[in-house]
Amino acid sequence: MKIERGRYLTQNIAKILIWMAALSTMAVMALIVFQVLWEGLPVLSLSFFLDSPRSMGREGGIFSTIIGTFALTIVAILFATPLGVGTAIFLWEYTREGRISRTIRFGIGCLAGVPSIIFGLFGFVFFVIYLNMGWSILSGGLTMAALILPTIISATEEALKAIPYSFREVSYSLGGTKWQTVTRAVIPSALPGIFTGIILGICRSIEETAVVILTAGSSLLIPTSLFSPVRTMSVHFYILAREGISMEMAYGTGAALILLVLVVNIVANFLLHRYARKKT
Amino acid sequence: MEIKEIKERFIEKILLLIAFSSITILALITFFIFGEGLPLIWKIGPKAFLLGERWVPSQGEFGILPMIVGSFWVTFGSLLLGIPLGLACAIFLCEWTPPWAGMILRSAIQVLAGIPSVVYGFWGLVVLVPLIRNFLGGPGLSILSGSLILSIMILPTIISISEDSLKALPPNYKAGAFALGATHWQTIWRVLIPAARSGIVASIILGMGRALGETMAMIMILGNAVKMPSSILDSARTLTTNIGIEMGYASGDHRQALFAAGVILFLIIMLLNSLAIVLSRRRAG
Amino acid sequence: MSTGNKIAIKDFNFYYGSLQALQMINLDIRANEIFALLGPARSGKTTFLKSLNRLTDLVYGASHTGTILLDGEDIYDPKISLTQLRRRVGIVFDLPIPLPMSIYENVAYGPKLSNKTQKKYLDEIIEKALRSAFLWDEVKDRLHTSALRLSGGQQQRLCISRILALDPEVLLLDEPCSGLDPISTASIEETLSRLKKEYTIVLVPHNIQQASRVADRVGFLLDGKLVEEGPAFEIFTRPKNKKTEDYISGKFG
Incomplete structure (x- = not known):
């Protein structure tokens, strides 16, 4: 009986500890988000979003950094999506598990683990200097595309895996070629999963800092072409806080960043639900 | 019909080419980072580079031992807290949980994963650093604050991969343990966790890689002193923060030395990645 | 019925890797008949059907010896167009598999694959296909709603009309009524009897009674x-x- 009670005592202690761990994780999340929003939300105003920064960001708003964030993210997604989706289609639809696919998968796994500072170094020496593209939206966007490629690949592959084999068999049996089968019977059903991967990529591009500083520069001017240097919101936030330019503006930018990521996720969820409803 | 056939062949070739893009990028990264960094390691000698305790670029002294030690302690510290916390959360998500609590934790983790790393650094700077300075002494910007922030940042990685590997276990493991009269906790601790071991280890390794690679947040809260740290309340520099801080103005040998540090970081990360990939393959196979 | 044989199978063996699924099949299937293939589970019926339009090509490690002639042409001839073959020899699977799109898009899927089909003709083709499978009256007002909302029997007739839209010569049906209620089954059987005027049909029936109701000729397959x-x-x-007798009288199967 004593042993029996001991067993349940251990179990109860474990249960309490696990609950404490879960609760403290939630608490930390809440603390960080509330702290930044509490101090940052009062700073936000229409002019904060629509004015460009003045005197290094001490005054004015964050308009040019919003433009920078969007420009860089769009370039990254435009390059990474076809490569990522294409890779996943090749791996899942066009080849069997073998040496080639194992090698490719290994490469993707390694790329996924490369730290962003290494991507930054690479982008700097390859795009900025070697290809002579300078600190620019293009250099930054291309480096970012390399960074988010593994994310898009694995999301797409998961989506393809979830499509029943029978859809493909039906398409072939109606005289479809492989490519027709993939594009007409498989991809439409996999779109939500691919879309989720793209959203993850967008969020990653929004929050990334090291890559942008090393490859896109930190100009506060509004970019005029793909070869203009830009500063993204994350970089702006980092510089404001680290160089102690203005804590108030830093809080504002931080709050805007968190809100942006939240909005992107909420809009994405909304679109996914609508798509799912339309399909059935 | 002929045209259709040719088109199909063409598409297949294009896809094969695309599929090699990741490997190509990886090769380019390796080539360019090593190309920039290796000559310097050669010039001053691997031993002086890796084990040198002095980093004074203006005098041509490039020893990265303090950064290696700094990286080690910060990463180690983050795992010390991150592993138990992450594992506990993963268990919380798979077992014992009322669905509503699981859902709250899951969205909390999603938000954590979405918070930009610079925001973590900033929060550490304005909240954690003053706390440490006031209660424990020292500059506050320290290995301790860095480890604490990192342990939160690696949580989503550890939790999601451990959770996946716990969920992937066949249900009869649990049923079998229950049938032998084990309590729920004994089942988790003695049956499920050992069975999911390789996945959990993979999650820890990936979390470790994430911690080693973090740059911007660490620049903000580590204090960045170039010296051998002697306590957890000391300020420190890691391999990554050193690159992040000095890359902006470095040139010549100095810049090459930063790339050389990148080479070392890259090698460590590749080693960890390969280990994680092998482990998760074993789990799959 | 001048030539008689639509499909001629000679010494046909089929293997999945080292596992032999079909052994020395010799069989002629005549034009405009319903040929029913009986046999217990896992006797090779589905493999037989799928090898008639080379869907078996999708399986890794599959191989064969012998010949299958369709109108005198070897379907395994490397020069033959695989997509064309599959349009001539259509298949309906045991479970209805509507693609997750509208009823209209499902039936239009096949015709749209060869990009010559024009929109105007497409509407006609689809109406004709749905009428031939006796589904038109039930769905004509909701062609653009999701096919997933149809009942099981309707879905299976949709799959038949999806094939008919390609105007095939041979129809392969793999237990098309499994999982359907008796009323749906009856309507599909009636559909088949009318369809044989225009098509050659190879049917793996749902049970022996079904074969006796609709088949002109019958084959019994056992262990390949x-x-x-x-x-x-x-x-x-x-x-x-003796084995056929035992099977038909219900002693095994």
Whole structure:
């Protein structure tokens, strides 16, 4: 009986500890988000979003950094999506598990683990200097595309895996070629999963800092072409806080960043639900 | 019909080419980072580079031992807290949980994963650093604050991969343990966790890689002193923060030395990645 | 019925890797008949059907020996167009598999694959296909709603009309009524009897009764071997082989 009670005592202690761990994780999340929003939300105003920064960001708003964030993210997604989706289609639809696919998968796994500072170094020496593209939206966007490629690949592959084999068999049996089968019977059903991967990529591009500083520069001017240097919101936030330019503006930018990521996720969820409803 | 056939062949070739893009990028990264960094390691000698305790670029002294030690302690510290916390959360998500609590934790983790790393650094700077300075002494910007922030940042990685590997276990493991009269906790601790071991280890390794690679947040809260740290309340520099801080103005040998540090970081990360990939393959196979 | 044989199978063996699924099949299937293939589970019926339009090509490690002639042409000839073959020899699977799109898009899927089909003709093709499968009256007002909302029987008739839209010559049906209620089954059987005027039909029936209701000729497949084949009436009344008799009288299967 004593042993029996001991067993349940251990179990109860474990249960309490696990609950404490879960609760403290939630608490930390809440603390960080509330702290930044509490101090940052009062700073936000229409002019904060629509004015460009003045005197290094001490005054004015964050308009040019919003433009920078969007420009860089769009370039990254435009390059990474076809490569990522294409890779996943090749791996899942066009080849069997073998040496080639194992090698490719290994490469993707390694790329996924490369730290962003290494991507930054690479982008700097390859795009900025070697290809002579300078600190620019293009250099930054291309480096970012390399960074988010593994994310898009694995999301797409998961989506393809979830499509029943029978859809493909039906398409072939109606005289479809492989490519027709993939594009007409498989991809439409996999779109939500691919879309989720793209959203993850967008969020990653929004929050990334090291890559942008090393490859896109930190100009506060509004970019005029793909070869203009830009500063993204994350970089702006980092510089404001680290160089102690203005804590108030830093809080504002931080709050805007968190809100942006939240909005992107909420809009994405909304679109996914609508798509799912339309399909059935 | 002929045209259709040719088109199909063409598409297949294009896809094969695309599929090699990741490997190509990886090769380019390796080539360019090593190309920039290796000559310097050669010039001053691997031993002086890796084990040198002095980093004074203006005098041509490039020893990265303090950064290696700094990286080690910060990463180690983050795992010390991150592993138990992450594992506990993963268990919380798979077992014992009322669905509503699981859902709250899951969205909390999603938000954590979405918070930009610079925001973590900033929060550490304005909240954690003053706390440490006031209660424990020292500059506050320290290995301790860095480890604490990192342990939160690696949580989503550890939790999601451990959770996946716990969920992937066949249900009869649990049923079998229950049938032998084990309590729920004994089942988790003695049956499920050992069975999911390789996945959990993979999650820890990936979390470790994430911690080693973090740059911007660490620049903000580590204090960045170039010296051998002697306590957890000391300020420190890691391999990554050193690159992040000095890359902006470095040139010549100095810049090459930063790339050389990148080479070392890259090698460590590749080693960890390969280990994680092998482990998760074993789990799959 | 001048040439008679639509499909001629000679010494056909089929393997999945080292596992032999079909052994020395010799069989002629005549134009405009319903040929029913009987046999217990895992006797190779589905493999047989799928090898008639080379869907078996999708399986890794599959191989064969012998020949299958469609109108005198070897379907395994490397020069033959695989997509064309599959349009001529259509298949309906045991479970209805509507693609997750509208009813209209499902039926239009096949015709749209060869990009010559124009929109105007497409509407006609689809109406004709749906009428042939006796589905038109039930769905004509909701062609653009999701096919997933149809009932099981309707979905299976949709799959039949999806094939008919390609105007095939041969229809392969793999237990098309499994999982359907008796009323849906009856309507599909009726559909088949009318369709044989225009098509050659190879049917793996849902049960022996179904074969006796619709089949002209019957074959009995056991462990990959064609044990017996002949006119339906003869097989059902005086089977020559003991195993066929046992199967038909319900002793195993």
